Amino acid sequence: MGALALSLTACDHAPSSSGLPEWTAKDHDRSEENARVAQGQAPPSARPRKATPEEEATQIAELTWGTQCTQCHGPLGKGDGPNGAMVKAPDLTRPDWQERVKDADMAATIRAGKGQMPKFELSDAVTAALVKRIRKNRAP
Ligand code: HEC
Structure with missing residues (x-):
């Protein structure tokens, strides 16, 4: 619970002034990659997660x-x-x-x-x- 509240807060205040690298959508949003994998265009080695x-x-x-x-x-x-x-x-x-x-x-x-x-x-x-x-x- 605490961790969730913390991460929500962190997202609200981007860009961060804490000296940590700025979070970008690229770190998180893999939907484009998922779409490519679903179409069979990405090799299995580029698939480090569970299949959708x-x-x-x-x-x-x-x-x-x-x-x-x-x-x-x-x-x-x-x-x-x-x-x-x-x-x-x-x-x-x-x-x-x-x-x-x-x-x-x-x-x-x-x-x-x-x-x-x-x-x-x-x-x-x-x-x-x-x-x-x-x-x-x-x-x-
Ligand atoms: C025993 C042979 C046979 C097997 C096995 C078979 N089909 Fe067919 N399929 C046919 C024949 C024959 C037709 C043409 C039917 C007609 O128009 O009378 C057909 C037609 C189709 C059509 C076109 C229907 C249309 O709108 O005209 C699709 C789509 C299709 N099959 C998909 C599949 C899929 C997917 C599978 C496997 C899950 C499959 N078939 C397995 C013989 C087979």
């Missing part, structure tokens, strides 16, 4: 894709997995389809299944991360 729930969902989605989606959709979603031709898996990277489809539609298909695609009971966060993964692999 969003990062965890992204990691689970990556695992889920590799174990449950790749066999039909292929690594990028082009429909070139080993079973892709058999079930006629569509190319999810097509820009014209990506233009038309809403995130919510993709999530609904993942949840409910469609045609030859089985349904998947995943958390909302993991489903959303799978949608994000499909968006990321959109062809130019």
